Amino acid sequence: MSNSISIQANNITKSYVEKLALDDISFGIKKGELFGFIGPDGAGKTTLFRLITTLLVPDSGTLSVEGLDTVKDYVQLRKILGYMPGRFSLYQDLTVEENLRFFAGIFKTTPEANYDLVKDIYSQIEPFKNRKAGKLSGGMKQKLALSCALIHRPEVLILDEPTTGVDAVSRIEFWEMLAKLRQSGITIVVSTPYMDEASRCDRVALIQNGKIMSIDTPESIRQNYGSKLWAVRADDIYLLLRDLRQFKATRTAFPFGEYIHLSLSDDSAKPAEIALYMQGAGHSNVQITQIEPSIEDCFMEMMGKSAS
Amino acid sequence: MPIIEVENLVKKFGSFIANDHLTFSVEEGEIFGFLGANGAGKTTAMKILCGLSAPTSGKVNVAGFDVYRQSEMIKKRIGYMSQRFSLFEDLSVWENFQFYGGIYGLPAAKIKQRTTELLGRLGLESEKNQLLGSLPLGWKQKLAFSVAIIHQPSIVFLDEPTGGVDPITRRQFWEIIYETASQGITVFVTTHYMDEAEYCQRVSIMTDGKIVALDTPANLKKQYNAANIEEVFLKIARS
Numbered sequence: 001m002s003n004s005i006s007i008q009a010n011n012i013t014k015s016y017v018e019k020l021a022l023d024d025i026s027f028g029i030k031k032g033e034l035f036g037f038i039g040p041d042g043a044g045k046t047t048l049f050r051l052i053t054t055l056l057v058p059d060s061g062t063l064s065v066e067g068l069d070t071v072k073d074y075v076q077l078r079k080i081l082g083y084m085p086g087r088f089s090l091y092q093d094l095t096v097e098e099n100l101r102f103f104a105g106i107f108k109t110t111p112e113a114n115y116d117l118v119k120d121i122y123s124q125i126e127p128f129k130n131r132k133a134g135k136l137s138g139g140m141k142q143k144l145a146l147s148c149a150l151i152h153r154p155e156v157l158i159l160d161e162p163t164t165g166v167d168a169v170s171r172i173e174f175w176e177m178l179a180k181l182r183q184s185g186i187t188i189v190v191s192t193p194y195m196d197e198a199s200r201c202d203r204v205a206l207i208q209n210g211k212i213m214s215i216d217t218p219e220s221i222r223q224n225y226g227s228k229l230w231a232v233r234a235d236d237i238y239l240l241l242r243d244l245r246q247f248k249a250t251r252t253a254f255p256f257g258e259y260i261h262l263s264l265s266d267d268s269a270k271p272a273e274i275a276l277y278m279q280g281a282g283h284s285n286v287q288i289t290q291i292e293p294s295i296e297d298c299f300m301e302m303m304g305k306s307a308s
Numbered sequence: 309m310p311i312i313e314v315e316n317l318v319k320k321f322g323s324f325i326a327n328d329h330l331t332f333s334v335e336e337g338e339i340f341g342f343l344g345a346n347g348a349g350k351t352t353a354m355k356i357l358c359g360l361s362a363p364t365s366g367k368v369n370v371a372g373f374d375v376y377r378q379s380e381m382i383k384k385r386i387g388y389m390s391q392r393f394s395l396f397e398d399l400s401v402w403e404n405f406q407f408y409g410g411i412y413g414l415p416a417a418k419i420k421q422r423t424t425e426l427l428g429r430l431g432l433e434s435e436k437n438q439l440l441g442s443l444p445l446g447w448k449q450k451l452a453f454s455v456a457i458i459h460q461p462s463i464v465f466l467d468e469p470t471g472g473v474d475p476i477t478r479r480q481f482w483e484i485i486y487e488t489a490s491q492g493i494t495v496f497v498t499t500h501y502m503d504e505a506e507y508c509q510r511v512s513i514m515t516d517g518k519i520v521a522l523d524t525p526a527n528l529k530k531q532y533n534a535a536n537i538e539e540v541f542l543k544i545a546r547s
Binding site for chain 2: 018039040041042043137138139164165166167168169170171172193194195208238241254255256257258296299300303304
């Protein structure tokens with residue numbers, strides 16, 4: 001990864017008729033970076049990606065990719081962009097191979113010329129090259145879409161929620177493909193609503209309600225959580241959650257699978273005091289351990305701050 | 309007494325076996341997690357349980373009714389909510405409740421009472437005249453869930469109800485699920501968030517049309533020697 005900039009956004013604002021989708025957003029993405037925009041539906045991720053891919057024009061602010069302005073230089077810019085939209089948008093009634101050939105043709109190249117770049121991914125679906133795209137399984141469609149987005153050897157690859165609605169195993173496989181692709185030097189920008197995928201990125205922007213709440217490496221975001229975090233469990237987890245919210249020293253208490261992640265208004269509090277309180281409330285098998293915050297903990301922390 | 313009873317359920321599409329001898333039961337008031345990889349056959353099975361599709365063979369009983377002969381009765385006793393099928397964006401919150409209450413044939417007074425009750429529980433009374441389309445996604449999902457239980461069904465089917473929802477709202481949604489189950493409504497839920505599987509009383513995991521694991525989250529973790537359900541899921545999918 002070099003230090004030169006691939007995508008630069010300065011004070012981007014975009015609104016639709018009644019809704020402010022992006023509110024004065026600025027960021028820089030470096031060449032060769034695997035960069036993630038992490039946030040729920042409606043945060044503004046798709047709008048941002050449509051601005052980057054020249055499909056929308058910002059209300060104000062400037063946006064450039066590889067030195068090309070997304071508004072003035074869109075014709076040249078489109079040649080170096082690869083874009084995989086959130087909705088499957090290949091031709092369902094063309095075969096796997098026809099789709100790949102079509103997308104290569106649009107960019108005046110051939111699948112053969114750039115085969116090395118897509119080989120790892122495309123070879124997995126090549127046995128089905130004569131099957132119509134509409135007849136593929138979800139995982140195979142995703143691999144074909146990625147192959148088609150890459151076949152003209154773009155400098156920047158934009159992937160809008162490639163793992164949404166995809167099962168846990170296929171999600172892991174998809175990120176493994178991206179990690180490999182990253183080694184070719186291509187800049188990759190991905191959006192996802194799954195917080196746990198942040199750790200797969202070099203840097204991430206946490207985005208909510210059209211604003212970037214934080215932008216950093218996943219590691220730094222976790223380190224800046226700001227207070228101690230405890231994982232607490234007991235036999236009745238639902239009752240435990242209610243009781244912990246009543247506990248006077250509780251700052252936040254959120255369920256995380258079989259644990260509750262607890263932060264306190266005073267970090268000098270001892271785990272023994274919490275355990276005592278809970279046993280007093282009638283809980284059995286109480287367990288408390290200090291943990292490192294996850295990106296999801298950080299996201300909720302920042303949501304809480306921006307709400308108050 | 310189980311509210312859902314499935315014995316040797318088989319569903320074939322041509323030569324493709326989407327559901328391969330499924331056998332399981334769900335107890336009344338239980339929160340049952342129905343997990344599996346994409347294409348494992350979850351949607352097919354769920355459609356059958358909802359009375360929308362007939363099995364090829366096997367015995368399926370939902371809310372005391374037989375899916376072959378009494379699918380219309382089943383439809384009256386269940387609620388359904390999916391990530392994609394949402395409410396009408398150009399109707400107000402109140403109108404959406406009126407509409408679905410009407411679909412289920414509830415009398416006007418009952419619709420009014422249930423709507424007030426459900427909106428009160430969500431703390432959204434003051435939004436009742438707003439157009440649904442103007443509300444944040446998380447609120448819409450909570451409203452869609454409330455609408456799915458307006459007729460006080462025996463079972464509510466939730467197909468990825470929290471997909472794409474922000475992490476705080478996702479957790480609030482699960483608290484509503486708990487509250488609903490504690491009132492005796494059975495919750496049958498699919499999700500791709502493995503932490504949510506831990507909130508279920510029992511979880512089944514499907515691969516290639518078969519249920520390969522079914523137990524409490526704690527027992528599954530023990531059985532597969534895994535720290536969490538995600539690990540269980542990965543071990544099963546990769547074996």
